[in-house]
Amino acid sequence: MSTIVFIDTRGEKLPKAAQEAVTYASQLNGGPVTAITFGEANGLESLGAQGARKVIVARGVKAVDSQQLTKLVADVAAAESASTIVFVHDATGKAVAPRVAARLQAGMVAGATGMPEGNRFKRNVFSGKARAYVEVSSPVKVVSLSPNSIPVAKGEGAATIEDYTGDPGPAGITVKEVRKAGTGIPLPEAEIVVSAGRGMKGPENWGPVEELAKELGAATACSRPVADMHWRPHHEHVGQTGVAIRPNCYIAIGISGAIQHLAGVNQSKVIAVINKDPEAPFFKAADYGIVGDAFEVLPKLIEAAKKLNAER
């Protein structure tokens, strides 16, 4: 019996979501933990601190080709007699995890939000308006973990690194181009998010939003109308049709809080809402609220954040 965890570690540093998934895999107490990754990856030894005994790397697979990566995971699962296979519930995990589940006839939990009780896993449904408990009865289980669900373990030890020596098969897709939009903190991973909406009146007014985000070490996000009007890039749009996030702290400025927006952010631990309309529905979902003009409130928030940073 063992647990394997598939992570996407391409990029300069190990993503927090990958560290969370390895932590989760080791806390499942399902035998030794083997991590699997692909492409150019660095610093993988450090995953030992989260409980990985070894990391298997398929360096020849460069892109998120769901067929190749499924073959890779299935090969390792067979070699390690894995009983649980953990993924991150992100763009890469969504490409690979369902295929692996279908191939291994494994029960799958998509977007688990915490540790299971026995075979019973908790996840969010109805866009965060309710929770569901999923019971998995198959010998092999596939679980994808929602980002920001558990704290990263900070243990000791280094993982050993091995190269994948199997054959992932032919590539089914070819990556033609990657268009990066900004270099900020990836939104799904961010612990703090500063988000703004139509109340900002125009794209030229985003300076203070970005400044506040920078002072707080936060990612920036926006509402749907703002993305639709191209005031902000599409990938910043949080809500029902955009990205669903669950940061520790969500600060919404000039967003009324339509049900479709709430569906993407209602899993945030703490929500602060700034809106000049005291009747804005968002206040009902908020922990903290300020009724006021964004252009008067934002400078005060930036000043307070600067003061906080100077003190700590």
Next chain:
Amino acid sequence: MKILVLLSQVPDTTARIAFTDGDTRFDGNGVTFIMNPYDEWYALVRALELKEAAGSGSVTTVTVGGADTEATIRKGLAIGADEAVRIDAQPTDALQVAELIAAYAKDKGFDLVLAGKETIDHNSGVVGGMVAELLGMPYVPLASKLEVSNGLATIERDVPGGVEVVEAKLPLALSASKGMAEQRIPNMRGIMAARTKPLTVVPATSVPTPAATVRFEMPPPKGAVKMIPAEEAGTLIELLHSEAKVI
């Protein structure tokens, strides 16, 4: 080009969420059911656009569900699908749904299988990928653009912090996110035509159920909002730091 669109029926976005039978089942009492928006606005409409651009081919929808899903399935025909299939089952698990769809689709020679990126009730987003695996097709989730020419698909997919452009040969499966197409409202002619288009009911084959949702619960009620006067807005940052301990 033969296109298969996976179509689900879900409670309306604004429906009251409640559960029944000891919190084991969604309470559909008084709730309006709709076609899953990602299936309808993006997957189905893009399938129709591709067929129209090619000037040939067909669009089939497949739904796993009871007779209560037929009004939703007819809407898909009214929007423009050529034929619809309903697999008669009440599934409790995504792999069950995928197995049923794959069993139906495997010998039909579909070139393209389109799913919405997730349903708005279960939010799993896994059936498309499972069907792709069972049919042995490449799979690209979260696609926001899709072009097909000479059997080659060019797809833009959302990845954290940007967009990836990928190419893949047909046959191919993908899941559609916002941006792939614009919503279409069925017109009177479409609604009339839908009445006579084929809606085939297929009995469910026996498939395993390796997982099942056994219970639902509502989140704990939210505490009251703490209001801060605008003149003292800076206090918010202090409270987020010292009281909520989130910054």
